[in-house]
Amino acid sequence: MxxxxxxxxxxxxxxxxxxxxxxxxxxxxxxxxxxxxxxxxxxxxxxxxxxxxxxxxxxxxxxxxxxxxxxxxxxxxxxxxxxxxxxxxxxxxxxxxxxxxxxxxxxxxxxYPAIELAPLAEQTVEKPVTEIGEADIDRMIETIRKQNMDWQTVDREAKEGDRVNLDFKGMIDGEVFEGGSGQGMQVELGSGRMIPGFEDGLLGARAGEDRTLEVTFPENYHAAEMAGKPAVFETHINSIEEPVLPEVDAEFAKKLGVESGDLSEMRNEIRDNMQRELDTRLRTRLKEAVMDTLLAANPIEAPKSLIENEERTLLQQMLQNLASQGMQQQDLSGINPEMFREQAQKRVTLGLIMSEIVKANDLKVSPEAVKARVEEIAAPYEHPEEVVKWYQSDRQRMSEVESLVFEDQVVDWVLDQARVIEKPVSFDEIMTSENAQ
The missing domain is CATH 3.30.70.1050 (Trigger factor ribosome-binding domain)
Known part of the structure; x- marks a missing residue:
């Protein structure tokens, strides 16, 4: 040959x-x-x-x-x-x-490219650190109150924060458009869920009143046939409700699962839950910083074929997520996998670098580490033992956990090699930035 x-x-x-x-x-x-x-x-x-x-x-x-x-x-x-x-x-x-x-x-x-790992001794990794204060717990309790609020009918003009129940008929060029009419719709004023001008047009309304709202659909409205067009909505106000937040008392604590109703115990449980979530997000932020450091220190060319495969994988994941949220197949057609090019290139490149680190340092995942990670994932659930069984019953799911443990080992290895600088951040900053992402 x-x-x-x-x-x-x-x-x-x-x-x-x-x-x-x-x-x-x-x-x-x-x-x-x-x-x-x-x-x-x-x-x-x-x-x-x-x-x-x-x-x-x-x-x-x-x-x-x-x-x-x-x-x-x-x-x-x-x-x-x-x-x-x-x-x-x-x-x-x-x-x-x-x-x-x-x-x-x-x-x-x-x-595959030949990879010669760069030394990391001169590289700096910022490690975010924070502590949960009493004010953070107070704000979390307020968030929980809002999540558990009730509504009560009021006899006054509607104001921001109220919920308006209405019947409506929407018209474009004098014709009722498809899906433009309904009865008993709930609109929370100030939520920003309706098209611009709709919620503002209901401010000051009273139950039993008829109001005509003149609005314009946004240029980027999902229904192309209505995008950018002016519309008129004829509305009838059925009722106006204001929010009622629950009192922070023993009943409130019991509703959150604290059987004793003790408020100190409730605050401790809330703190524990916040700490678990915070630890997860701090670890995610630190991992991102480590990955960015690896990419900056090891600029390599990734195979185009692997990037294209990753693009298709990311597209398929997005389509599955959208379909699970009720999107129709025809609405998902025509999406170009290249929209994931940057993300796919980053993932493939990091995968190659991390594989080289694992090979060069003979990193191995122990069954104990995988077991501990599964238990950690299951801990927040009401019946963690069932979640553990769910993972252990499927080889693919366990492989995903093994990959996470491998990533953690690579992160630990990088942190041992690089200079780590602690960066104080607030609890809200960590939570808000992660939610935005």
């Missing part, structure tokens, strides 16, 4: 392979000889068909099969001989395999 390789561009290689006819012919003859013992042909007893007849009948078909198999096997022999590591699937062309002339082809593929 003769092999030659040329570099075409970047990580792309074009390899030409020539296989002697003897290898093809020998494999074809061996297979045909085996067939003489099993093949059935009219006029011959089973196992008594002459080799010449079998070759005449099946020779072309068998050669095609052998060529396909030799193509695959010689490709991997050739890349091993040339000490190349293909990334992605090769493209075969210039295939020639006429009888008596052997086999020749070219394979175009990308290879």
């Amino acid at each position: 003769q092999v030659s390789v040329e570099t075409t561009e970047g990580l792309e290689r074009r390899m030409t392979v020539n296989v002697d006819e003897e290898r093809i012919a020998s494999a074809v003859d061996d297979r045909l000889k085996n067939m003489t013992h099993t093949v059935k042909l009219k006029g011959f007893r089973k196992g008594k068909v002459p080799f010449k007849v079998v070759k005449q009948q099946y020779g072309k078909q068998v050669r095609e099969e052998v060529v396909g198999e030799v193509l695959q096997s010689t490709f991997y022999e050739a890349v091993s001989q040339q000490q190349l590591q293909p990334a992605g699937t090769p493209n075969f062309d210039d295939l020639k395999h006429e009888a008596g002339e052997g086999l020749s082809y070219t394979a175009t593929f990308e290879i």
